[in-house]
Amino acid sequence: MQNNYKELESQAEFLKVLAHPVRLCIVRGLMQKDSCNVSFMQDCLGMPQSTISQHLQKLRSVGIIEGERNGLEINYKIKDKRVEKIIKTLLGE
Numbered sequence: 001m002q003n004n005y006k007e008l009e010s011q012a013e014f015l016k017v018l019a020h021p022v023r024l025c026i027v028r029g030l031m032q033k034d035s036c037n038v039s040f041m042q043d044c045l046g047m048p049q050s051t052i053s054q055h056l057q058k059l060r061s062v063g064i065i066e067g068e069r070n071g072l073e074i075n076y077k078i079k080d081k082r083v084e085k086i087i088k089t090l091l092g093e
Helices: 005-018 021-033 038-045 049-061 082-091
Strands: 065-070 073-078
Touching (some): 005 049, 038 049
Antiparallel strands (some): 065 073
């Protein structure tokens, strides 16, 4: 075993951000729908928009998702395809 754990910090952060039930649900939904906006997520999850926006920010911060502005709304989609493999393995899909 090598003592190179510093090299794994970004991967660990990636997994930490993903390791929340709401964020897992958001990513899973984006995998199924390809892209959607916060209002759609709010209806599906039954949570306040501000809460969902906070989770989206965390997912964006590590590059899991990205947003594309279309007028006043932002549509989110998966940016890092590694997350799809992780979700499929984790949830057996």
